[in-house]
Amino acid sequence: MPNYNTQHDEVWRLFKRGDKEAFATLYRTHVGALVNYGNKISSDRTLIEDSIQDLFIELWQNRERVSDTTSVKFYLFKALRYKVYRKLKTDNFFHSQDIEHHQNDLSYASHESNLIGLEVQSLQMENLRSLIKQLPKRQQEAINLRYFHNFSNEEVAQIMGVNYQSACNFIFSALQKLKLNLKVSVTSLLIFLKFFLS
């Protein structure tokens, strides 16, 4: 989407010149996605909030030194993941494996109940969510980055710090497990037919 990118380039440029308004726009534009992703890589909500705050504060302080970037979103995601990992490693309270294996079910449950308030939940969607929850952490992360945040396979690899093939493998094996959940619903089939007949 060229239009989208040009607008975002402009915000980034203004931000680097020290424009506070542009900085606020940058925050508003990306904070939702960063919180979503953050909760995927760690169950500790405070840790994620702190990391995102630090990320933006440091970004502002180093604004003259940060390089031009083709995708601000990509830059922020990569920086957030790095930050969260470093915090997990330095904090004795957490084991570094936390990010790999455990998911705090409490925080997930609260998410889940919030969701129900927001939208009508189909049974299929519930099934899919519980299947995703059973995937290994890194597969969950890859799926989140690829399908919700719409990063390309290559970008997913770079954010997660693995090679391209590993990222593709995470996504592919996750899909293999999730496919079982797939039932073509009547509505989506109708949409599909309409699409081809038009």
Next chain:
Amino acid sequence: MDYTKFNVEDFASNDSFIDWVNQSDPEAVKYWNLYLSTHPEIRDTVEKARILVLNLKHAEKTPYDAGQVASMWKKIESGVEVPVNTKSKSRKFSYAFVLATAIFICAATSIWYYTQEHNANQSLEYYSYAAVSSDFVEHVNETDQAQRVVLQDGSTVVLAAKSAFKYKANYLDDSTRNVYLSGEAFFDVAHNPYKPFIVHSDELFVKVLGTSFRVSAQANTPSFLVAVKTGKVSVYTSNSNGEKKDGVILLPNQQVNYVRKEQSFEKTLVEMPEILNATIKPEDFVFENTPIATVFKKIENAYGIEIIFNEETMKNCFLTVPLGTESMTEKLKIICQTIGASYEIIDANVVINSAGCK
């Protein structure tokens, strides 16, 4: 690319396929629409993959917590207000430190001015040809014949009759090479990856690094045409705010017709596609009992185009025809007549319609 053997996971993890599902990339949308319309047998698998992609996107959605977002911003703002160099409070102020700071500020200011100027040059704001202001070098061709103009950077412009173009006298000082065209011209651009070459025709922009192409943009006509001979060309428009809007990428032998009123791009092949690969000789097109897939591959490679056909239905088609110096359309016509098929050109691709061969 043959997708007929792809399963659900293959599709659902394919970048271009996901772009199609999300309708986020016009190129991918066109490509997959076309591919699916010629390969009905994969629709079932494709639909499953499409739903999987959409469901996954939906499943990962989380609510937006406005309270959390606001409280985080408060903390960020207060973090930003604190002077940046609190840590250096205890540090002794030395003259060297002050000097270094002064130098840094000077450098930062000059960089700032420099980048400002650069960015101003890259603005996508468009001007009608007449409105581009003074200190420009202008070439007007009032004769009935094309004129050849060589620019300072070695690029050549063959200006068609009754056409004109201009550029800033010091245009090589800018970060992009900008020329403004009214009418029609063929450009052979000297390669310079650091200074893109941009042709402005009212709201249409043609951007290249080094290549040759033709632009036809008479100010009062309803549509503009850009045709590419070599290299890769990006054609796009901007809206009145100077923001980049839609665009297409053109490869050799492709052209785009931009309809100004509808702001739509129609990509097709040029009328007479040329052979792009100099090593290909006319004898290479002599076919004797050659599988049709091989024949199409040869044409694809020679003219840099894509031929879309159903490999499965046409697997029994073999061709015995001595072709040579005919034009590409002539070749396709003869091939199709011989095997009882027909072809059409959709979106700069050749699509073969065939019921197969016995």
